[in-house]
Amino acid sequence: MESACKQSIEEIVKKTDLKHIAIIMDGNRRWAKERLLPSAVGHQKGVDSLKRTMRLFDSYGIKYLTVYAFSTENWNRKKEEVEFLMGLLAKTLSNELDEMHSENVRIRFLGDIEKLNPNLIKIVENAQEKTKNNTGVNLNIAFNYGSRDEITNAVKKIIKEGINSDDITEETISQHLYTKDIPDPDLLIRTGGEKRISNYLLWQLAYSELYVTETFWPEFDKNELDKAILDFEHRNRRYGK
Secondary structure, X not given: OHHHHHHXXXXXXXXXXXXXXXXXXXXXXXXXXXXXXXXXXHHHHHHXXXXXXXXXXXXXXXXXXXXXXXXXXXXXXXXXXXXXXXXXXXXXXXXXXXXXXXXXXXXXXXXXHXXXXXXXXXXXXXXXXHHOOOOOOEEEEEEEEOHHXXXXXXXXXXXXXXXXXXXXXXXXXXXXXXXXXXXXXXXXXXXXXXXXXXXXXXXXXXXXEEEEOOOOHHHOOHHHHHHHHHHHHOOOOOOOO
């Protein structure tokens, strides 16, 4: 039954030309709170869920996975939690990089990485450099990312380059975003039940399909991903036509 289901999902991915899914990984803290556990446990379980999801993408033939890991607004959280999240990223990349590299994953970071501490910047740059020629799943990690900040920075770059206003097109702006070499998401999944975009990929999500699940991110599994893809199959993508 499982292999038959897997095959049907693979067929849907091919039939719908599903290339890119973006995910707002919400609910780590609420998952932990419901179990009377520290939020750090929820965040760690969230890493396990990401690894599980990334491997499902590979098995289904979905080439791009973009996840919202740390927003520009997340700096407003408690200092202890911010420090834990920074440490969790460093630890995860250090411990998992060789395995992800062996699985042909390409890692890219979207966001203002220069504002991270020097040691973390070095770890991030190493992960990107080591995996840059891999041809499997493209794992894009939005870290210290905010879409309004991204668009503002794109405008500044365009002005700095002296591009004439009459020559600025949608493509000009797209090519100055963090995602310039990445196709726009076909589908946005938000876990945890909230129905908002939270300053995430505002430009890129213009014609993406949206899917919200009540399931918290640490519990997001094959069944939940399959439901999102099955739902996507029935969407009529008109692109404003």
